[in-house]
Amino acid sequence: xxxxxxxxxxxxxxxxxxxxxxxxxxxxxxxxxxxxxxxxxxxxxxxxxxxxxxxxxxxxxxxxxxxxxxxxxxxxxxxxxxxxxxxxxxxxxxxxxxxxxxxxxxxxxxxxxxxxxxxxxxxxxxxxxxxxxxxxxxxxxxxxxxxxxxxxxxxxxxxxxxxxxxxxxxxxxxxxxxxxxxxxxxxxxxxxxxxxxxxxxxxxxxxxxxxxxxxxxxxxxxxxxxxxxxxxxxxxxxxxxxxxxxxxxxxxxxxxxxxxxxxxxxxxxxxxxxxxxxxxxxxxxxxx
Amino acid sequence: xxxxxxxxxxxxxxxxxxxxxxxxxxxxxxxxxxxxxxxxxxxxxxxxxxxxxxxxxxxxxxxxxxxxxxxxxxxxxxxxxxxxxxxxxxxxxxxxxxxxxxxxxxxxxxxxxxxxxxxxxxxxxxxxxxxxxxxxxxxxxxxxxxxxxxxxxxxxxxxxxxxxxxxxxxxxxxxxxxxxxxxxxxxxxxxxxxxxxxxxxxxxxxxxxxxxxxxxxxxxxxxxxxx
Numbered sequence: 012x013x014x015x016x017x018x019x020x021x022x023x024x025x026x027x028x029x030x031x032x033x034x035x036x037x038x039x040x041x042x043x044x045x046x047x048x049x050x051x052x053x054x055x056x057x058x059x060x061x062x063x064x065x066x067x068x069x070x071x072x073x074x075x076x077x078x079x080x081x082x083x084x085x086x087x088x089x090x091x092x093x094x095x096x097x098x099x100x101x102x103x104x105x106x107x108x109x110x111x112x113x114x115x116x117x118x119x120x121x122x123x124x125x126x127x128x129x130x131x132x133x134x135x136x137x138x139x140x141x142x143x144x145x146x147x148x149x150x151x152x153x154x155x156x157x158x159x160x161x162x163x164x165x166x167x168x169x170x171x172x173x174x175x176x177x178x179x180x181x182x183x184x185x186x187x188x189x190x191x192x193x194x195x196x197x198x199x200x201x202x203x204x205x206x207x208x209x210x211x212x213x214x215x216x217x218x219x220x221x222x223x224x225x226x227x228x229x230x231x232x233x234x235x236x237x238x239x240x241x242x243x244x245x246x247x248x249x250x251x252x253x254x255x256x257x258x259x260x261x262x263x264x265x266x267x268x269x270x271x272x273x274x275x276x277x278x279x280x281x282x283x284x285x286x287x288x289x290x291x292x293x294x295x296x297x298x299x
Numbered sequence: 300x301x302x303x304x305x306x307x308x309x310x311x312x313x314x315x316x317x318x319x320x321x322x323x324x325x326x327x328x329x330x331x332x333x334x335x336x337x338x339x340x341x342x343x344x345x346x347x348x349x350x351x352x353x354x355x356x357x358x359x360x361x362x363x364x365x366x367x368x369x370x371x372x373x374x375x376x377x378x379x380x381x382x383x384x385x386x387x388x389x390x391x392x393x394x395x396x397x398x399x400x401x402x403x404x405x406x407x408x409x410x411x412x413x414x415x416x417x418x419x420x421x422x423x424x425x426x427x428x429x430x431x432x433x434x435x436x437x438x439x440x441x442x443x444x445x446x447x448x449x450x451x452x453x454x455x456x457x458x459x460x461x462x463x464x465x466x467x468x469x470x471x472x473x474x475x476x477x478x479x480x481x482x483x484x485x486x487x488x489x490x491x492x493x494x495x496x497x498x499x500x501x502x503x504x505x506x507x508x509x510x511x512x513x514x515x516x517x518x519x520x521x522x523x524x525x526x
Contacts, residue, residue, distance in 0.1 A: 031344035031355070034344050034345075035347055035500065036491035036499070037430060037431055037434055038491055138493075145431065146431075146473055146490065189305050190306050191304040191312040193304075193305070236319060236348070236349045236350055236351075237430075238312065238348040238349070239312070239429070240353070241355065261429060262429045263346065273307070274308065
C-alpha cells in the first residue's frame with residue numbers, strides 16, 4: 012500500500028488544513044497553501060476535505076505506484092503524465108501497480124497537489140498532519156520528500172459520502188479587509204495599496220510572500236508591541252514594502268498590520284508567481 | 300478599558316492600555332483563560348500577547364459586538380484568582396556552553412559568579428510565547444545584565460541555548476539563527492508538546508544553575524512548583 016518517490020519534488024510536503032491549537036505557544040497554523048484546491052481534489056475521491064495531500068512547489072516529483080489506487084492531480088493546468096501519457100488535472104485517474112507518475116513544471120501557478128483515495132499516512136503534530144519544516148514536525152518525518160521515500164496510503168474501507176467541494180479558480184484581484192493598525196496608516200498609504208498593481212518577490216515561500224511595486228510610508232512609530240498575527244496579514248516593516256504572512260508564518264509579529272486578505276481569496280493568492288501583475292481592492296467600498 | 304479592532308471577517312484584536320507591564324499581563328491572562336473555554340460558542344483560537352489578544356472565530360456565530368460583550372464578562376470573571384505556577388529550568392553556565400562569557404563579563408563589568416547569581420535569582424514572568432514555537436518572552440531581567448544583541452548574529456544557535464538581548468532573556472527552543480548573547484544552556488526540551496509539561500503564558504520561570512555533569516544527565520524535565 013505505498014507510492015515510491017523516484018525523484019523528489021520541489022518542496023514536497025504533506026499538508027492538511029493545519030492546526031489552531033498551538034498558536035498560543037507559537038506553533039504556526041500550517042496546512043495546504045491552496046486549501047480550496049486540496050479540498051476539491053479530496054472531495055472528488057470521496058475523502059474528507061481536510062485529508063492529507065502532497066503539496067509540491069512548481070516542479071512535481073516522479074513516483075511509482077506499488078499498489079492499485081485512484082488519484083487526482085490538483086492543478087489549474089494539465090501538468091502530469093502517467094507512463095508518459097498526458098493526464099487531466101482535477102479528474103479521477105486510475106493508477107495500476109507499476110505505473111509511473113511524472114510532472115512538468117507549472118506555468119500558470121505555484122503549487123500542484125496529489126491526492127490519493129483514502130489519503131496518505133502522516134505524522135501528527137498539535138492535532139494536524141501538516142508538515143512544519145522549521146521544527147521538523149508532522150507530515151512525512153517532519154521534512155520534505157526525498158528520493159527513495161515510501162509514501163504509505165491509508166485504506167479507504169469506510170468510505171462515506173462527503174459533499175463535493177466548490178471548484179476553485181485562479182484570481183488576479185484580491186479582497187482586503189482592515190487589520191488592527193489600519194487606522195494608524197495615512198489615507199495615502201491606504202489608497203496606494205489598491206491604486207497600483209503589485210508583483211510577488213522571487214524569495215516568497217510558505218512563511219511569507221513579499222510584495223514588489225508597493226511602497227508605503229508606514230505608521231508614525233514603525234513598530235508595535237508584539238501581537239498575534241494571522242495568515243493573509245499584510246505587515247508593513249520599516250522598509251515600507253509589505254509582507255503577506257502565509258501558512259507557515261509566525262503566530263506573533265512586531266510590524267504594523269494594515270490589512271488582511273479575505274480568506275476566500277487567500278488560496279488563489281498563494282498560487283501567485285513572480286513577474287505577474289495583480290491588484291488588491293478594499294472590501295465593502297471601505298471609506299478610507 | 301479595552302478596544303476591539305477589526306481583523307478581517309473571522310477575527311478581532313482585543314487590546315488593553317498600559318503597554319508591557321505585569322498588571323496589563325494579568326488582564327490579558329484573565330481574558331485569555333475565559334476565551335479558551337468558549338470553543339462551543341464559536342471561538343476557534345486565541346493568541347495572547349503583551350497587551351492584546353487576537354481572537355479567531357466562526358463569523359456565522361460570532362461578531363465583534365459579541366466579542367465586546369464576552370470581553371466585558373471575562374473582565375468580571377475570577378480567572379485571575381488562579382496563582383501562577385513556577386517552572387524550574389536547569390541551566391549549565393559552564394564555559395563550554397557560555398559562548399559569549401568573555402564579551403558578557405566585559406560589557407557588564409561583573410565577574411561570572413555574580414552574573415550567574417543575578418540571572419538565576421529572579422522569577423521571570425512569561426508574558427507571551429511566539430516568534431517561533433516554544434519561544435518565551437520573559438520579563439524581569441536584572442538591569443545589570445542588560446547587554447545589547449551581538450553585532451553579527453550566529454547562523455546557528457544550539458537548541459536549549461540561554462541568552463540575553465537588551466531587557467530580554469530566554470531560551471532557544473530548537474536550533475535557529477540568532478543574535479542573543481549566549482550565557483548558558485539547558486538540556487530540558489522546551490519545544491511545545493501536547494503531552495507532558497509545556498510552558499504557557501502566565502507561568503513563572505526560574506533558572507537553576509547545574510554542573511556540566513548534571514547537564515549531561517538524560518531525560519531532564521522542567522520541575523513544577525505549585526504555589
